[in-house]
Amino acid sequence: MKNILITGGHGQLGQSLKKAGEAYPQFNLVFTDATELDITDNAALATYFGANQIDACINCAAYTAVDKAESDEETAFLLNFQAVLALAEVCAQHHTQLIHISTDYVFSGKQNVPYTEEDDTDPQSIYGASKLRGEAAAVGYNPDTIVVRTSWLYSEYAVNFVKRMQELMREREELSVVFDQAGTPTYAGDLATALLDILQYKANHPDATLGGIYHYSNEGVTSWYDFAVTIKELTAATTRVLPVTSDKYKTAAARPAYSVLNKEKIKTTFGIQIPYWRDSLVKCLRRM
Template identity: 80%
Template sequence: MKNILVTGGNGQLGQALQKVAGDYPQFNLLFTDYQDLDITNADALAAYFSAQPIDACINCAAYTAVDKAEEDEDNAFLLNFQAVLALAEICAQHNSQLLHISTDYVFSGRQNVPYTEEDETDPQSIYGASKVRGEAAAIGYNEQTIVLRTSWLYSEYAVNFVKRMRELMQEKQELNVVFDQAGTPTYAGDLAVAILDILQYKTVNPDAALGGVYHYSNEGVTSWYDFAIAIKEMTNATTRISPVTSDKYKTAAKRPAYSVLNKEKIKATFGIAVPYWRDSLAKCLKNM
């Protein structure tokens, strides 16, 4: 049985991994959060990796307060860059596979066709810039590191768009939701399965050179407005939802206007099936 360290174990993706862990009996997932393991502390990481063999690390820990990051740059870079560098270093020292989670915010959003892994990054926010630095640190230290970019993550857990919309539709008669930002929602349960399938593939093919950047989101494309409409329809809510442009909803950080991710590489390399976003939304809402 392989020991898999999961950082950020109390977040959306960490909890989704906890839910599906039983389907992968060959892995012993060790869930930690900042109270258990401070990944910004190199000495703490060294002690943890020395206490037991760690075959792989799934780094779900991140500074994700996108707007707050605009005035909290030091902490955003501490967790999204410096901590990733420390993880990459300790994983390399112990010959442990690192799988690091990144984001669609690394792109400018000016494109109008799905972004591939080879497209140039051009973040428009502190959060996006910190994640770009983290990607470079992870792969720069060990070319066998896998960076997995995702987008619009939601789940039954923590704070996210789906949970917030459900709450607001129970409280309000009218809502305004932006319609000029296009992307693809990602159900954390699907992403968790994809991550463990990748590690399983690596176990079966230990000598394969599979490091690098991969994209994973659900299939399809939508706007935040149409995403909200789908939630309304699937929950039989009666709230009136109106589409508005982004300039009517001011935020500290600029969001990508278009951040659809091309997933051909991950499907071709690992044989991963990617569910359609509406199907996964229905599954999540049913679980709620």
Template identity: 55%
Template sequence: MQILVTGAYGQLGSEIKELVSNYPDWKFLFTDVDSLDITSVTAVENYFSANKVDVVVNCAAYTAVDKAESDQETAHLVNAIAPKILAKRCRETGAKLIHVSTDYVFAGNACTPYSETDKTDPKGAYGRTKLDGENFVLAENPDAVIIRTSWLYSSFGNNFVKTMLRLGKEKEQLGVVFDQVGTPTYAADLAAAILQIVKKYEIKSSDFIPGIYHYSNEGVASWFDFTLAIFEFSGIKIKVNPVLSDQFPTPTKRPHFSVLNKLKIKNNFDIEIPYWKDSLQVCLNKLQKA
């Protein structure tokens, strides 16, 4: 079985690479913008013609949330048009598509975890383009799996955990927002879940159940809670002050509540999801050894 992973340089793509040795019978095709332009119909068609592709895992995304407001054309191209092109090609060739989306498709004003059927209402260009991508994927290829995730971090790439570790060594105190609540998600856990879905498909094709799914680690935290845990587990002594989002104005309004209900993905694919603090400890241990 041959699996095409787009966005291979990103956090999720890098974590999938780490798991390749667990699947010796599979051939992974890792691409990024330098080797496959997924915004080009011709490039995608040529790639599929030259390579047998059984499954596509689309990790590619325009994730600069604030920059997306001033660069909406590029964000739309990467987050909406590219998934549409991949979805169409997968349908035409019979390949399965797993596309990764975001909690930013929601307004963030709920008080109970969002389920897959809850009303979407993105508040910024990033969320709108990602929602457009979801809709395009399902319109072109109803047999696709879409996984919304939140607050992704990893030992690879740039992310909140690495930023806090750097600031923790540079500053004596920090202000971190406490009125935005969600769940930190270790990209390695999401990578493992995605490959578990692929494995189930390989064993029994009918076990690939299309639709929208939610995946984050278990539990709930604010960015303030997340920061305290990072410093506690890393042994960094620093004063962290809880502040309101209004004290940190940004071009994009962040969701105040983006906890995701993961019942569907757990039930349909028998996936066990680790608690966010346990996964954070694993990631920090890996970073300390690096």
């Protein structure tokens, strides 16, 4: 049985991995958060890896407060860059496979066709810049690192767009949601399964060269407005949902206007099948 360390284990992806892990008895998933393992502390990482046999690490820990990062750059880079570098170093030293989670925010959002892994990056926010720096550190230090970029993550756990929309639709008669930002919602349960499939593929192909950057989101394209309308329809809410442009909804950090990810590489490399976003939303709402 392989020991898989999940950092940021109490966030929505960590909790989704715990659920998905029930179908992978060959993996012993070990979940930690900042109180149990401070990944910004090199000494703590060295002690932990020295005392435990860790075969792979999925780094779900991150600074994800996108707007707050604009005024808290130091903490964003500490968690999204320096801690990632520290993890890459300790994983390389102990021959541990590292999978690091990144984001569509590394792109400018000015493109109008799905982004591939080879497209130029151009983050428009501190959050995006810190995540891009973390990617470069992880793969630069250890080329065997697998970076998985994702987008619009939601689940039945923690705080996310789907849960927030449900709350607001219970409280309000009318909601305004931006319609000029296009992307793909990603159900964390699907991403969790894909990550474990990657580890299984790696176990079955120990000599394969798999390191590098991959994209994963659900299939399809939508806007935040259409996403909200679909949530309304599937939950039989009566709230009126109004489309607005992004300039009517000011945020500290710029959002990509278009951040659809091309998933061909991850599907071809690992043989992963990706569900359509609306089908996964139905599945998530049923679990709620």
